[in-house]
Amino acid sequence: MSVNSLFIKQAAVLEVIEEYNLINFSTLKRQFLGINDRTLRYHLKRLVDLGFIKKRGTTKGVYYEALASQGPTLQG
Numbered sequence: 001m002s003v004n005s006l007f008i009k010q011a012a013v014l015e016v017i018e019e020y021n022l023i024n025f026s027t028l029k030r031q032f033l034g035i036n037d038r039t040l041r042y043h044l045k046r047l048v049d050l051g052f053i054k055k056r057g058t059t060k061g062v063y064y065e066a067l068a069s070q071g072p073t074l075q076g
Helices: 008-020 025-031 037-049
Strands: 022-024 053-056 063-066
Touching (some): 008 022, 008 025, 008 037, 022 025, 037 053, 037 063
Antiparallel strands (some): 022 063, 053 063
16 A cells, blocks of 8 residues: 555654654654544554554553655645
């Protein structure tokens, strides 16, 4: 699946993860104050399932890592 097929918010989340390279949920949440926790977790799970990012750790020790620079484009 290509980056162009992601939702705008998912592409934005991926872009932030790529900028940080390795980021935890609380830091990511501060970047997206307008998205509730459950929705942000949905976007993260979808990005993991599609192979764009990798989830490292469990529970409160989780970090997300970009697997390869995809160069997301934010389209309407």
